[in-house]
Amino acid sequence: MxxxxxxxxxxxxxxxxxxxxxxxxxxxxxxxxxxxxxxxxxxxxxxxxxxxxxxxxxxxxxxxxxxAAYRAFAGRTGTPLPLRRVGYLVLFTEPEQVAAFEDDLPAQRAAGVDVRPIGAAEARGRNPLIGDIGLLAAAWSPQAYVSDxxxxxxxxxxxxxxxxxxxxxxxxxxxxxxxxxxxxxxxxxxxxxxxxxxxxxxxxxxxxxxxxxxxxxxPVEQELLATGPPPSGDPVPDIPITLRAGSGLLVRKRGDGLLVGMGYPGPDREEWRERVRAELAATYPSLDGAGLRTAFTGVRDAxxxxxxxxxxxxxxxxxxxxxxxxxxxxxxxxxxxxxxxxxxxxxxxxxxxxxxxxxxxxx
Structure with a gap:
């Protein structure tokens, strides 16, 4: 039609x-x-x-x-679009997570994704905030940007x-x-x-x-949280968008702290926040005590x-x-x-x- x-x-x-x-x-x-x-x-x-x-x-x-469309966005819409390339890092702490990544890799590459396995040392080099979490390996994809x-x-x-x-x-x-x-x-x-x-x-x-x-x-309400700066006073380095497989903890640098997501809050928002706080402290110990506050909320379809x-x-x-x-x-x-x-x-x-x-x- x-x-x-x-x-x-x-x-x-x-x-x-x-x-x-x-x-x-x-x-x-x-x-x-x-x-x-x-x-x-x-x-x-x-x-x-x-x-x-x-x-x-x-x-x-x-x-x-x-x-590809976002890279051409300004020319098409007349609206300048920031695209700050930071990359995407997925942390694996269990052997089955590594195996699942390897099984998925051919389909991802066939879809046009630039992604590869990297060792724990390279992962920590890309994100030096990572604590002692028993990191086995990680996935690295440079095709990730912070935009608006x-x-x-x-x-x-x-x-x-x-x-x-x-x-x-x-x-x-x-x-x-x-x-x-x-x-x-x-x-x-x-x-x-x-x-x-x-x-x-x-x-x-x-x-x-x-x-x-x-x-x-x-319909579920999504909540993203923000931390303050590290209690040590050290600046947060420029890190990739980082996902911890298993828990779903997702972080990126935002201002002098981190923007944090981890699934959906569910009916007990305070209990969920406590789980996020514990997972954040375990994964990024330098942020323990930095505090957590609501950054954004919105209703999503899943x-x-x-x-x-x-x-x-x-x-x-x-x-x-x-x-x-x-x-x-x-x-x-x-x-x-x-x-x-x-x-x-x-x-x-x-x-x-x-x-x-x-x-x-x-x-």
């Missing part, structure tokens, strides 16, 4: 990428966002762009092609508007009728010839109304295998979806926008999008 109006539900980085790609392809595009642009999951990111997603070569392949999520959101929005898209904020969608081509909003009814659901944590009921079951977990769902239901008024990014949305947004655009236009994507469909057998 190439004519008529397309309504994109959701104004995060995924919805904005979709709207931008559709509008630039000539589609009459309107985007509907319940709050402000980038106010959901896009608000709680570590500003990290990386290509390597351990154990998830599908997300890695999308991230590789997205990195707000600039990405703003760039996609500006490019979408320049291409003719109508971006409406403060406009929650309360229901959809796909066969009739209608969306109910708090501001009235909107007619559309195609609907794209990119509503993140709020995608499930909208997709269900179109007959699509997205097996997403209940798929069972942490791989996004992208697909659609064809028809006179097609329904398309892009959801379940599980915190990977910033890294894969350009590729997601390209794939949804191609599905809408009836093009054959140069990526096997069938494995991203909600009906695909995955895992």
């Amino acid at each position: 190439t004519g008529g109006r397309v309504a994109v539900v959701g104004g995060g980085v995924i919805g904005l990428s979709v709207a931008c790609h559709l509008a630039e392809a000539g589609a009459d595009t309107v985007l509907l966002e319940r709050h402000g642009l980038g106010s959901g999951a896009s608000r709680a990111t570590a500003d990290v762009l990386r290509a390597y997603f351990p154990g998830n070569p599908v997300s890695s392949a999308m991230a590789v092609r997205s990195l 999520t707000a600039a990405i959101v703003g760039g996609f929005a500006a490019a979408a508007r320049r291409a003719g898209a109508d971006l409406r904020t403060g406009c929650p969608v309360t229901g959809i009728d796909v066969p009739a081509g209608r969306l109910a909003t708090t501001g009235g009814t909107l007619a559309a010839d195609a609907i794209v659901c990119a509503a993140g944590a709020w995608s499930v009921p909208l997709a269900r109304a179109a007959g699509v079951e997205l097996p997403l977990a209940e 798929s069972p295998d942490r791989t996004a769902f992208i697909g659609g239901v064809p028809g006179d008024r097609p329904f398309l979806y892009a959801a379940g990014f599980s915190g990977h949305g910033l890294c894969t947004a350009p590729a997601a926008g390209e794939l949804v655009r191609d599905l809408y236009l009836g093009r054959e994507p140069d990526f096997d999008v069938r494995r991203l469909a909600a009906t695909a057998q995955r895992g």
